[in-house]
Amino acid sequence: MDLSLFFAGTAGSVPTARRGLPALLLRAGGARIAVVHDAGPAAGRFERMRRTFPDADAVVFGHSHIPLHDADAGFQIFNPGSPTDRRRQPTHTMGMATARGRELRFELIDLG
Numbered sequence: 427m428d429l430s431l432f433f434a435g436t437a438g439s440v441p442t443a444r445r446g447l448p449a450l451l452l453r454a455g456g457a458r459i460a461v462v463h464d465a466g467p468a469a470g471r472f473e474r475m476r477r478t479f480p481d482a483d484a485v486v487f488g489h490s491h492i493p494l495h496d497a498d499a500g501f502q503i504f505n506p507g508s509p510t511d512r513r514r515q516p517t518h519t520m521g522m523a524t525a526r527g528r529e530l531r532f533e534l535i536d537l538g
Contacts, residue, residue, distance in 0.1 A: 459482060461487070486504050
């Protein structure tokens with residue numbers, strides 16, 4: 427079965443996720459997606475998320491409202507930006523994730 431998820435906001439943070447508090451782990455098809463609000467500082471974020479969520483195929487976060495998609499060796503991090511508060515970004519955005527089995531694809535949607 428294929429599954430599409432739309433992301434327009436997240437909740438939880440890495441420091442609390444490390445203590446087993448607010449982080450959501452979703453299964454979409456055969457893929458595992460961790461969802462947190464704040465993924466911490468940009469420096470070292472990708473590897474930090476990989477270490478913090480070793481069983482996830484991807485981490486979705488939002489705190490900065492800055493759209494981002496990074497992928498390496500089967501692991502991804504994705505920030506959908508914001509459909510309501512673009513902050514310093516040129517446009518409002520949101521994201522969509524599509525899962526087909528363990529294959530997970532993220533798309534950034536520009537709302538203008």
